[in-house]
Amino acid sequence: MSLLNLPSEILTLVLLPLDLRSLISCSETSRHVKAVIDGSPLLQYRLASQIACVEYIPPENTHVTSSDRISALAKLQNGFEELRPSSTHTVQMDNCPIMHSYGLAGGIFAMTEPARKAFRTLSLASIDIQPPAWERLELSEYIYDFGLDPEQDLLVIISSVLHPDNPPPPDTGFNLRFYRLSTLSPHEEAPALIMLPSTSIVDWIDFEVDCCEDKVAVTVFFLHGSVDHLLVYDWKTGELCLDLTDDDSYSACTFLSRDVLLLGKRSGTLDLWAFGRSPDYVCEREVSLLLPPLPPGLLYFPMRLEYSPKGQCYKGQQSRKFRASYAESVVALRITCEMEEDRSLSKDWIVILSRKTLLQHLQSPENRGVHLLWEQWGPSTSRWLPCDSDASGRIWPTVICGQRLIILRHGGFIQLLDFNQYRWRKSLANGNATDRQDEDADEDQDGLGDVRLGYISKISQQSVDWKGVMLDDEWIVGINDTTDTDGKFSLEIWRFG
Ligand SMILES: *[C@@H]1O[C@H](CO)[C@@H](O)[C@H](O)[C@H]1NC(C)=O
Numbered sequence: 001m002s003l004l005n006l007p008s009e010i011l012t013l014v015l016l017p018l019d020l021r022s023l024i025s026c027s028e029t030s031r032h033v034k035a036v037i038d039g040s041p042l043l044q045y046r047l048a049s050q051i052a053c054v055e056y057i058p059p060e061n062t063h064v065t066s067s068d069r070i071s072a073l074a075k076l077q078n079g080f081e082e083l084r085p086s087s088t089h090t091v092q093m094d095n096c097p098i099m100h101s102y103g104l105a106g107g108i109f110a111m112t113e114p115a116r117k118a119f120r121t122l123s124l125a126s127i128d129i130q131p132p133a134w135e136r137l138e139l140s141e142y143i144y145d146f147g148l149d150p151e152q153d154l155l156v157i158i159s160s161v162l163h164p165d166n167p168p169p170p171d172t173g174f175n176l177r178f179y180r181l182s183t184l185s186p187h188e189e190a191p192a193l194i195m196l197p198s199t200s201i202v203d204w205i206d207f208e209v210d211c212c213e214d215k216v217a218v219t220v221f222f223l224h225g226s227v228d229h230l231l232v233y234d235w236k237t238g239e240l241c242l243d244l245t246d247d248d249s250y251s252a253c254t255f256l257s258r259d260v261l262l263l264g265k266r267s268g269t270l271d272l273w274a275f276g277r278s279p280d281y282v283c284e285r286e287v288s289l290l291l292p293p294l295p296p297g298l299l300y301f302p303m304r305l306e307y308s309p310k311g312q313c314y315k316g317q318q319s320r321k322f323r324a325s326y327a328e329s330v331v332a333l334r335i336t337c338e339m340e341e342d343r344s345l346s347k348d349w350i351v352i353l354s355r356k357t358l359l360q361h362l363q364s365p366e367n368r369g370v371h372l373l374w375e376q377w378g379p380s381t382s383r384w385l386p387c388d389s390d391a392s393g394r395i396w397p398t399v400i401c402g403q404r405l406i407i408l409r410h411g412g413f414i415q416l417l418d419f420n421q422y423r424w425r426k427s428l429a430n431g432n433a434t435d436r437q438d439e440d441a442d443e444d445q446d447g448l449g450d451v452r453l454g455y456i457s458k459i460s461q462q463s464v465d466w467k468g469v470m471l472d473d474e475w476i477v478g479i480n481d482t483t484d485t486d487g488k489f490s491l492e493i494w495r496f497g
C-alpha cells in the first residue's frame, strides 16, 4: 500500500517524526501529502519549531493546542526580531547590588550576594508577584563561582572557607557542591566533592564552571588568562573524567556536547577533546582547528563567552513553551589578538561558531589527530564580530541563548543578533536584511577572507545605558546601575512572547 493512500490521520503520524528536510521533500512529492501537511496544525507546529530551532514539545503533554503554539512561537520570534518586549518589569536591587557572579538560564536569574556567602534565585515567570519571590541559600563558606543547568535541575557551587581576596595557601581544597536549582537543597544524587587544584604559589585564583548533562567542567585560573587546571567530573557518580594540568596554555573551555569539549589555545588552535561512552575510554584531543595565521608580533587569546545556552523552566513548566535547541545553538568565544609590546594594538573579537559543524569534524575517524587549517574548516561556519568590552574589559556572562546573541554596544545600545539560518535566508530573499557584506566590510579581520555565518541584527532604538545584559529563551535582563547619580541599582526585566 502506498503512503499516499493512507488516511490523513495516519499519514500525519507517519510524517510527525520526520526532520525538516524530509518533511519539505515529502510535501513536494504529492499534492495529497502537501495538503495533509498544510492542513495539520500538528505538522505545522512541528515544521515551525524545527525552523525556529526550538525543542519540539508534543502538544499532548500540555493543554495548549498546536495552533496556539504556532502563534505563541510567532509572537516570541517577532518580539525578539523587533526587540519589542511584551512586558517589562523593574526589580529594585539597592539593598543587594549585583557585585559578583550572576547568570540567567531557563527563566531563572541567579546571583551571589555581595558578601559572597549566600546565593539567590528569582524565577522570572513569577515576576508579577510583589515583592519578588527570591529563593535564598546561605553557606558557611565563600562562593567562588557557580553554574546553572535548569534542564538537569542543577546548581553547582564552588566554595571555600578561604576568603576570595586572600591568596590560597598551597594545596587548598575547594568544594564542589551540587544543589537542586528548584529547591536550593543539596542534591541527593550528587555528594559534594573536594577539588584540589594543583596550586603551589598562587596569589590569585579563579574558576569557571560549565555543565552538560551528567558532566561538569571546572577550569581553574591562577594567572589572568591561562587555564592552569581543568577538571571534568561526572557529577552523578563523583568520578573524575579528565584532569588536565596544563602546559599547553589553554585559555578557554566549553562543552560542545556531553562527550566533546572545545579547548581554545593561545597558540591559535581550537582543540576538540572527546570522551567515549565506554568507561575505559580516555578523553583525548581528537582534532585541532587552526585559527587564521596572525601577522608577526600578534598572539591569540581565546576566552569563553558562552555561559549557559541551554535550559528550561523546572517550575511553572506549563507556562514555558519554548526552549532553544542545544544541538542547533551557536558557540561563542571571545578572541583577543594581542600585541605583547603594545596592547593598544590588541583587538577583541566575538567569534560565533556553528556547534553542529564543529561536531561534524569528529564524525570521520580519519580526522583523528589531525590539524585542520583555517581554510579547511572555518570560513563558512564562523563569524568574527568586533567587540567593545566595557571599561574594565569585562563581558557580561550570559549573552547567548540558542542562536541569539546579545551585546551591549558603546553608548548603551543593545544589539541582538540572530544566527538562525532560515530566518537569515528568508530576510535576504525578502530583500529586507542585507547579507551585511558592505556593512561588515571593515569588521572582518585581515586575512579572514569571506567569513560568512549569516545573521540578522537589531539594535535598540534608544540607549538603555545598562551596565550589563543577559538573554535566555524568553527574557532579556539588564543591569541598571545608577548608584553614582541616584544611589539606585535595579534589574530591568523584559519579557518576550
Ligand atoms: C524590513 O524590516 C523592517 C523593520 O524590521 C520592516 O518595518 C519592513 O517592513 C521590512 N521590509 C520588508 C520589505 O520586509
Ligand SMILES: *[C@@H]1O[C@H](CO)[C@@H](O)[C@H](O)[C@H]1NC(C)=O
Binding pocket: 463, 464, 465, 480, 481, 482, 486, 488, 489, 490, 492
Ligand atoms: C535605570 O534606573 C533609573 C533610576 O535609577 C531610571 O530612571 C531609568 O529609567 C532606568 N533605565 C532603564 C533603561 O530602565
